[in-house]
Amino acid sequence: MDIIASTGAKGGVGKSTFAILFALKEYSKDKKVVICDCDVECPNDHLILDVDLNEKSSEAIYQEYPTLDEDKCIKCGRCSEVCRENAIFWVKDRHPKFFHDLCTGCGACWVACPNDAIKKKKMEAGKSYINKIDDDLWLVTGKSKAGITETGPIANETKKRALSLAERKKADLVVIDTSPGTHCNVIQALLGCDKAFAVTEPTPLGAHDLSLILELLKKIGVPAEIVLNKSDVGNRSLIDDIGKRFKVDVGVEIPYSERLVKAYCEKQLQKVVDLL
C-alpha cells in the first residue's frame, strides 16, 4: 500500500484539487483508493467530491489536557518551566494556571510533576467521518471543533483512522490531503508518507512557500516531487530555481485549463483526470 500526500505551504494553489484528481486517476486504473482529508481546520475534499459528510459514521476525536489536583500540588512551578507552549502560568506560592487554548496535550507537565498532581482529562477536540464514494473509493475526513487552535493531534488521529480503514479494505493507495503551512498539523499529516507532492504555482509567493515545504520534507525524510499548477502562466523559472536548489524535480505540470475550472465548479473532477 502506497501512502502519498498532497501538500504545499501556500494556500489556494490546488492541493485539494490535485489530491482528488490524483486519487480519481489512480482509481480509474482499478486501484482501491482511500482519500484522507487532513486539513482538519477547513476540510473541503467532500465539497469537491460533492458528498455530505456521513454523520452516521462520525466518531469523536479526543485530546488529553492537564487538570490540577490542588490538594496534591506543591506549587513548585516545574510544570510551567517545562511547558514549551507558554500554556502554564505560575506565580510563586500559588497554584499554576493552565491555558487550555494554548495546550497541545504533549504531556510534558504531567511527566515533570514531582507529586503526581496533574491528571489527564479527555476532551472532545474534533470528529472523523468515513464516506464510501464508490465501490473501492473512500473518503476519510477530519474536522476540528470550533475554537480548538492546536489541531496536530486531530490530523494525526484522522490519518490513523484512514490507514486502518485502508488496511481493512486492502486498499492500494492512500492519498493524504494536508493543510497549507508547515506547522504541527501539516507535519502530523506528512510523517510516515512514502512520498509527498508539493503543489505550487509559478508566482513569487508560490516559490517562497515551495522552499519552506521542501525544507520541511527534507527534514522529516519524506521524498518530494513538485506539482506545478497553472504552469503556463506567471514566471516558471522561479519554481525551476527552487527545484534545482533542493534537487527536486517538477514531476507534474498542469497548464491552466478552462475545462478543469469548469469540472471543478460542477464538482465533476473525474471528467478531467486526463489532464494529469
Added chain:
Amino acid sequence: MKIAIPAAGKDLDSMTDSRFGRCPYFVILDVSEDKIDSYDAIENTATGAMRGAGVTASQIVVDQGVEVVISDNIGPRAFNALSQSGIKIFIVESMVSVKEAFEKFQKKELKEARDPTGPGFSR
C-alpha cells in the same frame, strides 16, 4: 512598590509600547510615596513567541515582584494571568513616555482594567 510598563526603549523617556505581550522592553519602576526611587529595564523575551506571548510576558513581570502594570492594551490571557495573581492593571493612552505614564497613574488619572482591551496580537 514595583510597577511594570511595556516600553519601546529602556529608560524613563522611552515611549510606552501599545502591546503588552509583544513589547520589546518592560521598564520596572521602584516607587515609594509619589516618586520614582529607581528603575530598571528588562528585555521581553516573549516578543517572538508564536502564540501565548501574553502568558510568558506575564510570567516575566510577575517574577520581578511587580504589583502594578500600566499598559496601553492587555490581551485576554495576560489579563487573566495578571489579575489572578493579584496584580492591578491600569490603562494609559498611547503616545506618552514611561515617566508621563507614571505621573498620570500617580494623579489617579488612569482607569483600572476590568476586562482585556482586545483580542491579542497572535493569529
